[in-house]
Amino acid sequence: MKILHFSDVHGEDTNHEEIKRCVDYMVETAWKVKPDAIICSGDIINSKYLQADSKSLKYMSSYFRELSNIAPIAVIIGTDSHEGRISETLRNVSGKYSIHVSTTVEQILLCETPGQLFWRVFNSGMIGINVKLIVSQVPPPTKEFWKNRQGIEKDNQNISQAMASIFTNFGVMAKQYPNVPHVLNGHFSMQGSKISETQLLPGTDISIGKDILAMANADLYCLGHIHMKQEYQITDSTKAFHSGSIFRKNFGERKEDKGFYIHTLTGNDYDLDSYKFVKTPSREMGQVEFNLIESPWMLDDPEQDFVSKAVDICSEWCNIEAWLKIKITAWTDDVRQINQAKLKRDLLEAGAKHVVIEIDRVRRENSREEEIIKAASLPEKAKALEAHRSQPMPDGCIEFFENVETLNKEDLVKYALNQIN
Numbered sequence: 296m297k298i299l300h301f302s303d304v305h306g307e308d309t310n311h312e313e314i315k316r317c318v319d320y321m322v323e324t325a326w327k328v329k330p331d332a333i334i335c336s337g338d339i340i341n342s343k344y345l346q347a348d349s350k351s352l353k354y355m356s357s358y359f360r361e362l363s364n365i366a367p368i369a370v371i372i373g374t375d376s377h378e379g380r381i382s383e384t385l386r387n388v389s390g391k392y393s394i395h396v397s398t399t400v401e402q403i404l405l406c407e408t409p410g411q412l413f414w415r416v417f418n419s420g421m422i423g424i425n426v427k428l429i430v431s432q433v434p435p436p437t438k439e440f441w442k443n444r445q446g447i448e449k450d451n452q453n454i455s456q457a458m459a460s461i462f463t464n465f466g467v468m469a470k471q472y473p474n475v476p477h478v479l480n481g482h483f484s485m486q487g488s489k490i491s492e493t494q495l496l497p498g499t500d501i502s503i504g505k506d507i508l509a510m511a512n513a514d515l516y517c518l519g520h521i522h523m524k525q526e527y528q529i530t531d532s533t534k535a536f537h538s539g540s541i542f543r544k545n546f547g548e549r550k551e552d553k554g555f556y557i558h559t560l561t562g563n564d565y566d567l568d569s570y571k572f573v574k575t576p577s578r579e580m581g582q583v584e585f586n587l588i589e590s591p592w593m594l595d596d597p598e599q600d601f602v603s604k605a606v607d608i609c610s611e612w613c614n615i616e617a618w619l620k621i622k623i624t625a626w627t628d629d630v631r632q633i634n635q636a637k638l639k640r641d642l643l644e645a646g647a648k649h650v651v652i653e654i655d656r657v658r659r660e661n662s663r664e665e666e667i668i669k670a671a672s673l674p675e676k677a678k679a680l681e682a683h684r685s686q687p688m689p690d691g692c693i694e695f696f697e698n699v700e701t702l703n704k705e706d707l708v709k710y711a712l713n714q715i716n
């Protein structure tokens with residue numbers, strides 16, 4: 296049995312083209328691979344405030360319909376702040392096979408009658424139906440969910456224990472079908488999950504230990520929520536997979552492969568070597584840093600100006616039409632020597648798809664401010680400033696500072712008038 300597992304599409308209008316390219320690629324692959332079931336582990340859209348007539352929401356309905364023409368789909372909703380009411384929208388979408396959307400923890404069975412495949416929520420009166428697959432659905436539990444469970448609060452320890460009992464229960468139920476593959480579909484972090492530079496996890500984030508997850512006794516664990524794809528060995532013969540997000544959302548995810556998994560289960564044996572991570576054609580993203588304080592020659596070279604030097608250095612990224620972030624560290628007074636408009640234009644001309652320039656301005660005074668603070672008199676302070684700016688003071692400054700510090704009021708006025716005359 297082949298299972299296609301994806302997660303964290305985060306549909307939104309801003310990145311619509313990019314998302315569409317990646318998801319279309321997945322749909323194309325799905326037509327070729329012909330999975331027996333599709334697992335979606337949540338965070339389908341990026342904001343619950345997406346308008347019903349937005350292109351992202353229309354696109355969501357269209358690709359889910361297309362996928363449901365290929366195989367039955369088990370969906371869990373993701374983080375509440377993202378999903379809004381997509382569960383209702385998805386329930387109205389159906390192709391040849393059905394889509395089951397879980398907003399709460401439940402176990403569903405993929406059942407078969409002649410000529411028909413359909414999802415059914417598990418209940419004990421179902422023994423005898425031809426069951427092809429068991430999916431334990433674990434969307435992120437909401438506060439209401441815990442409130443209904445003897446007042447268990449957000450405390451991670453208690454939640455872990457409660458999850459352990461839910462998973463154990465799933466394992467026991469699944470045992471009623473000893474020869475049917477059992478997949479757990481969850482939206483949560485694992486203990487030790489690595490996250491992207493830019494992914495922020497809420498303070499209430501729940502992370503599950505491997506030993507707790509193992510209590511579900513599933514053959515395969517498909518997870519969402521973490522945007523960096525990764526695997527976890529759960530038992531000797533089982534693994535959990537965060538499929539990660541489907542596209543590179545921002546520069547913090549530039550080093551990560553994006554895509555989805557295709558898993559193969561034989562009966563309820565999961566072949567640990569059989570899975571395949573399929574990369575989506577997500578945009579390349581690169582970040583190049585120039586420290587002009589450490590390498591002042593980059594600005595001062597009479598042979599080649601900074602912009603053309605920078606474009607040369609970025610050529611590999613430009614050649615693959617990457618999104619580029621240029622990070623420059625420079626002295627504040629050197630920044631005007633950097634022609635940012637030209638840098639951006641030339642990089643785009645060289646092939647970059649999108650350019651962001653970020654300049655970290657450093658005041659020269661910051662570096663040796665201490666010497667200036669330490670100097671006792673005004674003339675000494677001026678001399679310290681002169682020394683580390685390497686800029687000579689205008690004539691007469693020192694005499695002026697000396698007089699300001701030493702003369703009494705009347706003499707200072709006389710001195711000043713004298714200067715004007």
Ligand SMILES: [Mn+2]
Pocket residue numbers: 303305338373520521522
């Ligand atoms: Mn997400």
